[in-house]
Amino acid sequence: MDPATLIGLGLAAIVIITANILEGGSPASLLMLPPMLLVFGGTFFVTVAGGTITDTKNAIRAVKHAFTSRAASAADVVPVVVSLADRARKEGLLALESSLKEIEDPFLVKGVTMAVDGTDPEELRDILESEVYAKRAADKQSAKFFTDAGGYAPTIGIVGTVMSLVHVLENLSKPDELGHMIAAAFLATLWGVLSANAIWLPIASKLKRLSELEASRMEVVIEGVAAIQAGSNPRIIAQKLRSLLPTEQQEPEAA
Template sequence: MKDLANAVGIGAALGVIMLANILEGGSPASLFLLPPMLLVFGGTLCVAVAGGTMSDARNAVTSVRTALFGKVASSADVVPVIVSLSDAARREGMLALEGRVADIDDPFLVKGVTLAVDGVDPDELRDILEAELHAKKAVDKHSAKFFTDAGGYAPTIGIVGTVMSLVHVLENLADPGALGHSIAAAFLATLWGVLSANVLWLPIAARLKRLSELECTRMEIVIEGVAAVQAGANPRVVAQKLKSLLPVQEQVGEAA
């Protein structure tokens, strides 16, 4: 099931900001000026790309959808599957698991069980699975870093835009009637810089980090579960061990 916390939170925050602007007598349309928005969003994304590699930038683009509409990985769901595999392995042997792989919808667990059935050495099997876990952590870390960097750059880019606009204001002091509008427009760049950092970029980065934590916890449970199955551990012991590795909120759900 998709978790829309990020999309709902960002949308609600923007709605609250617009509502506050209206209650203060402002017009939402006055905030949407193309030059300051182009400078802040375009400049922020460009310098964020400059701080990494093109591969990082491509991964960041695809990770936006994950942040906004991604599923939250439940570690608790995989526990009964591993326990049933443990029970089958003790009763019928490891080769009996070969026919059960097709019914597993977790690719990482399928990979671990397949390697175990193929007779891969337990230490080597753990090394293979942990290497994949570390690789995932590295990819997720760089995706989140892209948006963390953008959140750091945006306010400064906004200040740059404000200074540029104020320079133009000072160049046109001969027209006092236009000064108020020009100064107000100048500060929009700072507004969008601070707003985009704290309402868009940083929340997306935090969301990606959280999803990565949950997915990596699930992978760690799979690694321990496959190792226990391969060792022929008692299914009850396997269940208790894996449940102890669950996040606290999922342990409470299991207890309930």
């Protein structure tokens, strides 16, 4: 589990609450049901309206992914691929079949299985690359759901403020209540801007980043499987796969 999202949003909430208290405010005064219902409910449902039910279901599932998932490093798969390449070079591709149950990466298992089954190299690459493309598209749509929510929330907050100000103008004959009513009116704008920048957009960014990391790992797997199928030298495979990694993950090969 990567705690970055939980830590980031949690600390952001603490900073916001602390700043409110230091200014003499009360966090409880910000928790009013009508503006929060309008902003969160309105934002969610107009975002749903901009896509399909399937998009919404996938986005809801993606929330758990954003908070609890840890994208496996592409560097972790390199020694596994090199080990498979070494065995394939010594014993042949068919010998890898018994190694599949020890591999935890389902995408690598799929690629090696297809290679063992004698799939044409070009077809194998096309199939695996198509799967990466499909994953990127699905991840992009889930992230877009929250990006859209981040765009709608501030505007819906303004709508809520205008609605409340209309109510204020209807009660000008009650000057003792105007201060409280005006303050409450601006809570909708506050929650709209706050939810966009402290909830929706960070979740969208996290999903995009996870997608990038997962797709990068899959691309390393594709190159590794292709090299194994071609019978390349394991040492050369290791060097090639490491060259695909981010600089900070390009550890020198052990002697």
